[in-house]
Amino acid sequence: MSIFLPILALLLAGGIAAYHRLSLPVWAGLSAVLLLVSWALGGNGIAVAVCALLLAAVAVPLLLPDFRRKRITAPLLEFYTKILPPLSSTERQMLESGTVGFEGELFSGRPAWDKLLSQPAATLTAEEQAFLDGPCEELCRMMNDWEATHVRADLSPEVWAFCKTHKFFGMIIPKEFGGLGFSALAHHKVIQKLASVSSLLSSTVGVPNSLGPGELLMHYGTQEQKDHYLPRLADGREIPCFGLTGPFAGSDATSIPDTGVVCTGQWNGAEVVGIRLNFEKRYITLAPVATIIGLAFRLYDPDKLLGEKADLGISLALIPRETPGMEIGRRHFPLNVPFHNGPIRGKDVFVPLSALIGGEEYAGKGWAMLVECLSIGRSITLPSTASGSSKLFTVATGAYARIRKQFGLSVGRFEGVEEVLARMAGNAYAVSALSEATAAAVTRGENPAVPSTIAKYHCTEMGREVVRDAMDIHGGKGIILGPRNYLGRAWQGTPIGITVEGANIMTRSLMIFGQGAIRCHPWVLKEMQAAMIPERKTRLREFDRVLFAHIGFAVSNAVRALWMGLTASRFGRAPGDAYTRRFYRKLNRYSAALALCADTSMLTLGGKLKFKEKLSGRLGDVLSQLYIASAMLKRYEDNGRPTSDQPLLAWAFHDAVHKMELALSGALRNFPVRPIGWLLWMLVFPLGRRAQAPSDRLGRRAAALLMTPGDARDRLAHGTFVTPCDNNPAGRINSYLPKVVLAEPVERKFLKALKGSDMETAPYDAQLAAGVERGWISAVEKTQLEELRAMTLDAITVDDFDHAELEAAGARQIVRLADAAEAA
Structure with a gap:
């Protein structure tokens, strides 16, 4: 036993240092002290000496900066530059776009929860709340979704006029330009409420406030462009659309075949330098009614009229509808949710250089402009739409399940229906928390590139599941279309949200982890940037700093993942109350596991990782569920830790953790380098997979909340249109629940x-x-x-x-x- 004491001392010192992320000198000192203690306790002298020599052989070279850089870091830097996958300018812009918020902590292996919990609760201003309670409520009362979707295939003239008069299309436009100047949170709340009564209405209002001319002008427009267009967009004199998607390139702006050639031409009776455009776009929302068209195209300057480059790159322009050569095609018909959508074409359309968004200065910078703005728009419209419909359908289905009886019993009392109600409740709770979290991030001034992708994918997926479950419970009530049916159009239109702004398959398998692994990782992007520093000495010094920080980070996560796997995350500091502290500890464990698996994947696969879409998708699922669970805990804290919400929080949280383990299991069982996968499994799941799906008992409590009037149920429905009126059958059914229970x-x-x-x-x-x-x-x-x-x-x-x-x-x-x- 005395032989093993010094070995155990070294292992203990390394484990403590790694778990707590102590510095190299502290680790070396702690190791030396524990070796002396082991000797004093009777450790074998020869074993102590051997361990001391081993410690010195490792610690001394690492603690001598000049020696370490020349002998260790320099060869590693040379090897790193060889294996570093080449990045195109578009990939680099994608990776460097946006900001990193709390999602970066989830990649750290040791999230600083105080950063999340110290964020002030998202609130509306008095003006924003008044708009929700006034014009927004009135618009919902006016909206007849059946008439709009079945009879008119359009909003009524009265609804169009009301939207323009009350500046629904100018919510994000600053007041100085005649808009409402609302925060992203208010934007989210409005879309959420409108979506609960009609996805046609929420889509029509959402698009001008999302990615499109308005947002691009606010960020990049010249002062002249802002002064002219923004007031007209704010009050509805101009209706915008944005042409990106084409028949042969989809939404991939880097591959679009649409072209603009710099040349001279006639404009307003004078010969000017401008752009001759040829393009074909489709699936363009609001195109049939648009008066101003935003366009993405590739700009060429063969005669070098603007400079020395012939291929200037992707550029963006604003083109009035009446411009000669512009053709707005007939309408597409999107799955019985007939928001205005159609093709646009242009042949030899000539516009002056002033049509470029941002002017000549922004020629060729269109991809960066799109990437910067896309995450903001993606954070709001689709997640908010999914949230509005999911929340209303969930509470309405809970009321319906209490009212509807079979065999003398409310159908919600049947265990099969109860199971589905619980799933609806958990998903609605998660969607509500996730959509609000991303909107709050934008309100704080962040540009959440990774969270917006998570929100778009998971809100629309969970929204699809909620509508499917609601249809299952309603049965014939859900499939017979008509004014009384509040589910049918939502069921038909569910694939729209899944498809637009990037198909969900690609979003999951390529974007979430592909962007998050580098953008949110504390060291990977810094290593890539350090390796590209031109000056050699500075490059070596900076690469040395981040490389050894990354190595320590990786070792720490391996130790933390193993320890928390062995102890089932029962120990360690964590915030929260007596009920939620265990939840934070679980997230600490899976954060360490994600960071470990991500590091190992990038190290072993290198540039090939971006082609391993199944692995990327599964690791992206872990990151997503970590973010969703964090958003739910933040929601619970912001609402004052309501006890009545605990069944909803617990169901959704256990579901998220179960999904994390399934994703990690799939990633490790199918890891391309099998021995590495086995090693990771032993570190991540030393006692095997332990997480379980939500229990039947917990599901019973969650379902009961939906079928019983109470404050938890009211909080879940908050922000949706629940007013009982002729055009809101879901609101009427929801309002019946208290009287039904009393009767x-x-x-x-x-x-x-x-x-x-x-x-x-x-x-x-x-x-x-x-x-x-x-x-x-x-x-x-x-x-x-x-x-x-x-x-x-x-x-x-x-x-x-x-x-x-x-x-x-x-x-x-x-x-x-x-x-x-x-x-x-």
Whole structure:
């Protein structure tokens, strides 16, 4: 045993130093002290001497900076520059775009939770809240989604006018230019509320406030462009669209075939230097009604009129609709959610250089402009839309499941339905927290490139799951379209959010981890930047600093992952209250595991990692679930740690942790270098996978919250349009829940008395009258049951139509003309 004491001393010193991330000198000193202690405790003298020599052989070269740089760092730098994958300018701009917020902590292996919890709770100004309670509420009352989607295939003229008058299209435009100057949080809240009544409405309002001419002008426009366009965009005199997606390149701006050639031409009767454009775009939202078109294209200058380069790169321009050569095509028809969407084309369209967004100075800088603005727009529109619909559908489905009865029992009491309700509740809670977290980040002045991608992917995916589950519970009520159906159009339109702003498959497999691994990692991007410093001495010194910091970081994460895996994250400092402290500890463990797996993947695979999309997707899932869980804990803290929210938080949290373990398991079992995968498995899962999906008991509590009036349920629905009115059947059903719950004991008493009586087969009105007459119920209770019957009927009734009402008017006219031509 005395032989092993010094070995254990070295291992203990290394473990303590790595776990707590102590410096090299502290590690060396601690190791020396523990070796002396082991000798004093009877350790074998020869073993102590051997361990001391080993310690000196490792520590001394590392503690001598000049020796370390020349003998260790310099060869590693040479090797690193050889294996460093070449980055195109577009890839570099993508990686360096945006800012890094708390998501960077999740890659650290030891998140500084105080950075998250010290962020002030996101709040609206009095003006923003008044807008939500006033014009936004009124607009929701005006909106008739069935009429808009089935009859008009458009918003009504009154809704269009109201949106323009109240500057819904100018929410993000500063007040100095006539806009509302709202924060990103207010923008999120408005879109969320509108989406809860109509995705057609939220899409129409969301696009001008998202990636497009307005946002690009605010960031890059010349003063003249801002002064002219922003006031007109704010009050709706101009309706914008942005043409990026094309038939042959999709949304990949780096591959677009659309061109602009710098040349001279006629403009307003004078010959000027300008751009001759040829382009073809499709899937362009608002194109059919747009008056000003933003366009992405590749700019060429063959005659060197602007400088020495012939290929200037991707550029952006603003083109009025009436410009000669511009053609706005017919409408696309996006899955029965007919927001204005269509193709645009241009042949030999000539515009002056002043049409370039930002002017001549920004020629060729379009990709950087798009990358910078895209994350802001992606942070709001689609996550907010998913949040609004998910939250309203969840609470409405909870009420419906309580009202709707089968076999004399509310369908929500059946365990199969209860399981689905719990999943809806957890997903709605997660979507709400995630969408608000990204909007709050933008409000704080961040440009959350990685979180926006996480939010876009996971909000739309969880939103799809919520709508699917709601359809399953509603059954026939959900599939019969009509004014009473609040799910059908959402179900039909779900793939739209999955597809736009980058298809979700590519978002998950390429973007989340592909960008996050480098952008959020504390050392990788710094190493890449250090390796490209021109001056050799400075390059070597800086690379040495970040390299050994990275090595210490990697060793620390390996130790932390192993220790927390062995102890099931039961120990260690963590914030939160007695209920949530264990959640923070679990996230500490998976943060260390992610950092370890990410480092190992980048080291062993190098540039090949970006082609390992399954591995990238799984590691991206871990990062995403860490961020989602963090957002949920922040929501819980900001709401004052409400006890009644705990079942929702716990269900969503355990679901997130279970998904993390599944993703890590998939990544390690399929790791391209098998021995490395086995080693990682032993470090990450030393006792095997332990996380379980949410329990049935927890699911029962979460489902019960949806079917019972209470503050947790109200918080979940907060920010959606729940006002009960003619055009809001979901709001009506939701409003019935308190009265239904109060009437249930009366109904049970009445049905018990009715059973076996001579009135059992009589009409319901006669049964109620007999109940009062025979003393089964009081007159007040009779009124209560009549009201319950009316509410139930409203909840379960579906629409029906004459055949002619279902024929498309345009198609019917075509058939009539064809019949007339044939008869002639």
